[in-house]
């Protein structure tokens with residue numbers, strides 16, 4: 001291919017792509033023969049690919065279409081072998097602007113239609129992914145979709161509006177009447193499920209009474225393992241999987257359909273916040289592998305169909321201010337840091353009897369009802385202290401070795417004050433007077 005020229009053009013071309021090389025082996029059907037009857041010759045189906053049509057859109061470095069190219073400007077290769085170009089045609093798609101009202105700039109839609117002029121424009125499908133847009137962001141989607149129709153739909157273009165949930169009452173088949181398209185867009189309502197994290201958090205709180213502790217969580221074992229470590233699954237997993245598969249299926253069907261339309265600029269504009277399914281969590285999310293393969297199918301269908309995909313995320317259209325979380329009834333705005341205070345939690349009367357009294361013996365009995373993070377001197381999660389086991393062992397050995405021989409008392413007049421660093425420390429150290437045990 002003459003690459004210099006390929007930096008700019010609009011052309012669609014059909015090429016003969018080596019028919020012999022493309023001919024697949026004939027398929028032969030085996031036929032069972034009854035004993036004593038004449039053998040029936042096997043039935044053979046022959047299939048051949050005579051030509052492969054390749055669409056090419058050539059633009060210059062500024063993205064402008066390059067016109068006026070001819071067949072000689074293109075070379076076609078398959079597996080490194082040059083192919084004969086048997087047919088070439090240039091497709092010029094004129095963008096005819098809709099006339100507009102002088103007063104409010106709204107498009108002027110003629111109420112008389114004619115089929116005298118054949119269809120020559122671009123083809124758009126607006127896929128409104130109601131399964132993956134939060135209800136509160138429905139307005140943004142409608143605004144952006146209306147803006148597209150009002151600004152970019154030419155007088156000779158056609159567009160359709162499809163809702164991923166398949167709502168027939170709200171969909172609009174191909175038309176170039178902006179009023180019909182806008183009316184279909186107006187029916188959009190996002191119905192995205194609550195996030196998996198929030199659902200699991202609620203499930204955790206709902207089921208906390210039912211979970212049985214598997215061992216002490218009071219630190220005496222150094223394990224910190226409780227029933228709370230049992231897996232909390234997303235109660236909406238099945239629905240989430242269905243939504244993801246439905247949207248990907250719609251995308252694939254659309255791409256397949258658009259693939260059958262030849263020689264046109266065609267595009268799918270997908271308004272979505274993205275497929276919401278944890279595809280990497282294959283053990284706890286039963287649809288993960290199906291969704292990965294559905295995604296592959298949808299992408300393959302789109303590239304085969306030569307359809308341009310444009311995705312518009314309504315959350316990016318106006319900042320993410322409304323993407324708040326709620327923890328225990330408190331709103332947590334996006335970007336805020338949440339601190340868990342061991343100092344406060346370790347003095348919470350719900351988990352510790354007489355929390356302000358020094359009662360080391362409280363650790364001698366187990367408190368099965370205490371949740372995992374009621375006691376977390378070593379932190380938790382991904383950044384949990386890696387020295388926890390060692391610290392427990394070292395602490396017990398030191399106390400046992402010293403305590404057998406010595407009694408420790410605070411040095412008279414020594415101030416006891418705390419210093420809050422990552423761990424709580426004595427501000428002035430702890431000066432002690434050691435007396436040998438008798």
Ligand code: HEM
Nearest residue numbers: 377378379380381382383384385386387388390391422423
């Ligand atoms: C009583 C003794 C100890 C206490 C109370 C303690 C407590 C903590 C806490 C609260 C954190 C922060 C966890 C978080 O960010 O959520 C931490 C982190 C850490 N601790 Fe300890 N720790 C102790 C002993 C040790 C020992 C003995 C070692 C090493 C042998 C150690 C090594 C670490 C390290 C490397 C981190 C950083 C982990 C990370 O951020 O990835 N700690 N510790």
